[in-house]
Amino acid sequence: MDMAVENRIHVTSETGKLRRVLVHSPDSGLGKVVPSKAQDWLFEDIVHLDTIRRNEYDYYIKLLLYFLDEEKIKGRLAEIDDPASNRGFYKPGHGDFYRSDKVVELQVLLTEILENPSIKSQLVASVCAIEACSYDIQQKMMGYAPATLARVFFSGTYNETEFIFPPIPNFIFTRDIGIVVNDYILLNKPKKEARKREALIAKYIFHHHPIFSGYKDRIIELTDTQHHFLLPKDSATERVTLEGGDVMVVSKEHVLIGVSERTSRVAAAQAITKLFEHGVVSKATIVKIPSKRDYMHIDTVFTQVKKNVWVMLGDFSRERLKGLQVDEVHRALRIQTHKADRLEIIQFEKNNIANPRRFESLEDLLVDISVSDLGCSAADVRIILSGNNEFPYDAREQWTDSCNLLAIQDGVVLGYDRNDRTTAAFREAGFDVVDVNTLLADLEAGRLSADRLVDTLVLMPSAELSRARGGFHCMSMPLLRDE
Ligand SMILES: NC(=O)NCCC[C@H](N)C(=O)O
Numbered sequence: 001m002d003m004a005v006e007n008r009i010h011v012t013s014e015t016g017k018l019r020r021v022l023v024h025s026p027d028s029g030l031g032k033v034v035p036s037k038a039q040d041w042l043f044e045d046i047v048h049l050d051t052i053r054r055n056e057y058d059y060y061i062k063l064l065l066y067f068l069d070e071e072k073i074k075g076r077l078a079e080i081d082d083p084a085s086n087r088g089f090y091k092p093g094h095g096d097f098y099r100s101d102k103v104v105e106l107q108v109l110l111t112e113i114l115e116n117p118s119i120k121s122q123l124v125a126s127v128c129a130i131e132a133c134s135y136d137i138q139q140k141m142m143g144y145a146p147a148t149l150a151r152v153f154f155s156g157t158y159n160e161t162e163f164i165f166p167p168i169p170n171f172i173f174t175r176d177i178g179i180v181v182n183d184y185i186l187l188n189k190p191k192k193e194a195r196k197r198e199a200l201i202a203k204y205i206f207h208h209h210p211i212f213s214g215y216k217d218r219i220i221e222l223t224d225t226q227h228h229f230l231l232p233k234d235s236a237t238e239r240v241t242l243e244g245g246d247v248m249v250v251s252k253e254h255v256l257i258g259v260s261e262r263t264s265r266v267a268a269a270q271a272i273t274k275l276f277e278h279g280v281v282s283k284a285t286i287v288k289i290p291s292k293r294d295y296m297h298i299d300t301v302f303t304q305v306k307k308n309v310w311v312m313l314g315d316f317s318r319e320r321l322k323g324l325q326v327d328e329v330h331r332a333l334r335i336q337t338h339k340a341d342r343l344e345i346i347q348f349e350k351n352n353i354a355n356p357r358r359f360e361s362l363e364d365l366l367v368d369i370s371v372s373d374l375g376c377s378a379a380d381v382r383i384i385l386s387g388n389n390e391f392p393y394d395a396r397e398q399w400t401d402s403c404n405l406l407a408i409q410d411g412v413v414l415g416y417d418r419n420d421r422t423t424a425a426f427r428e429a430g431f432d433v434v435d436v437n438t439l440l441a442d443l444e445a446g447r448l449s450a451d452r453l454v455d456t457l458v459l460m461p462s463a464e465l466s467r468a469r470g471g472f473h474c475m476s477m478p479l480l481r482d483e
Pocket of ligand 1: 041042043170173175176244245246296297299300468469470471473474
C-alpha cells in the first residue's frame with residue numbers, strides 16, 4: 001500500500017519496535033467518578049485527577065515521546081515541567097500541546113472529525129440515542145464547538161459543571177477500542193455498558209479520520225447473530241462481545257483471541273472467521289480463561305516481553321496445572337481444585353480448520369509461539385511469573401497489572417512500580433530495572449539513547465493508575481511496529 005509513513009498502520013508482533021501508538025490522557029471524567037458508581041464504571045476506587053495526570057500518566061507520555069518522537073521532547077524536559085508552564089504540553093487543545101503523529105492523542109482525532117458538520121450531527125445523534133438525551137439537549141450540543149463537544153463526549157459535562165451524561169473514564173485504555181492486526185483494524189464490541197460510548201466514538205474515528213483513510217476497506221466489525229434479536233435477554237444465547245485486551249498479534253500469521261469475562265465464544269469465532277476470510281492471518285488460537293473480574297482480558301494474565309520472554313500468572317503454568325491432577329473421588333464429586341481447570345487453549349490453522357490443536361497449559365502455548373512462530377530455540381524461552389509465583393503475591397500483583405506490560409521495543413517493557421516480587425523475578429531473569437525518573441534524566445543528559453536499551457523493565461508510578469484496573473498494555477493501541 002502506497003502511503004506516507006506518518007499515516008501507516010501495521011502491527012505484526014507484540015514486541016517489534018513501537019513506531020506509532022494511539023493513547024488518551026486522563027480527561028476530567030476520571031475526576032468525576034463517584035464511589036457509588038465506581039464499580040459500574042469499572043473503576044476499583046475513585047482516583048485523584050491531578051495526581052494521576054501529573055505524577056503518573058505524564059511520565060508515560062514523556063517516555064513514549066522519547067522513544068517514538070524524540071524531537072518533541074529532547075532538551076525540553078525542564079521547560080515542559082516548569083510549574084509556570086502549567087502542564088500545557090500535556091493538554092490536548094492547549095497551544096503548547098505536544099501534538100505528535102507518532103504518539104497520537106484520541107482527543108485530537110475526535111476534535112478533528114467533529115469539524116465536519118455531517119459527522120458531527122451523526123455522532124451527536126448517536127451519542128444522544130445511546131445516552132437517552134432529550135431532543136433539546138441534542139440541539140444544544142450541535143451548537144458546541146468541536147473541541148468543546150469532544151470534551152463533553154469524554155467527561156459527560158459541559159463547562160465542567162453541567163452534567164449531561166456519565167463520563168467514560170475507561171477511554172484511557174485505548175487497547176480495548178480496537179486492534180491493528182497486520183494492516184487491518186478489528187473494532188471492538190464491548191460487553192460492558194460503561195464502555196459503549198467509547199466504541200461508538202472509536203468507530204467514527206476509524207471510519208472518518210483522514211489518518212485512517214487508506215484503510216477504509218480494512219476495518220473489520222463484528223455483528224450480533226440474527227437470532228439474538230428475537231430471543232429473550234436472559235436466554236442462553238451468547239452476545240457477540242469482544243474487547244481489544246483479548247486480542248494479541250504474536251506474529252505476521254498468528255493472532256491470539258481470548259475468551260473471557262468480556263469476549264464471548266461466538267465473538268471469538270466470528271473474529272477468527274473474518275480474519276481468515278480476509279486473509280489477514282493463517283493461524284488463530286483461542287485462549288479461554290476463567291470468566292472473572294480479576295482477569296477481565298487475556299492481557300491481564302500474560303503479555304510478551306521479548307521474542308523469547310513472557311510474563312504470566314503462575315496459575316496457568318505447566319507446573320501448577322500438573323500439581324492439580326485430581327483423584328477419582330474429587331472427580332466424582334466434581335470438586336474443582338483450581339480455577340485453572342477452566343483454562344482451554346485451541347489453535348486453528350486456516351488450511352486445516354477441522355483439526356484444531358490443543359495445549360495443556362498457557363506456558364506450552366507461549367513456548368510454542370516463541371519457537372514455531374518466532375524462530376527462538378526452546379532452551380532460550382523464559383517465562384517470568386507474577387509475584388515470582390509466590391502466594392499471595394502472585395494474585396496480588398496480577399491484580400495490579402504485573403502481567404500487563406507494554407513492550408516499546410523487543411525486551412524493553414513498561415510496568416508498574418508496585419509489583420515488587422515480579423520486579424525481583426525480572427532481575428533474576430537478567431533484566432535491568434530502572435525507574436522512569438532516572439531513565440528520563442539519563443536520556444535527557446545524553447548518557448543513554450533509547451535505541452540502545454536492551455532487556456529493561458521500566459518502573460512507572462502507579463498508585464492512582466492501578467485503581468482503574470489496567471496497565472500499560474491496556475493504555476496503548478499500537479498502530480505501527482517494526483516487524
Ligand atoms: N486490556 C485491559 O485489560 N484493559 C483494562 C481495562 C480496565 C477497565 N477499568 C475495565 O474494566 O474495562
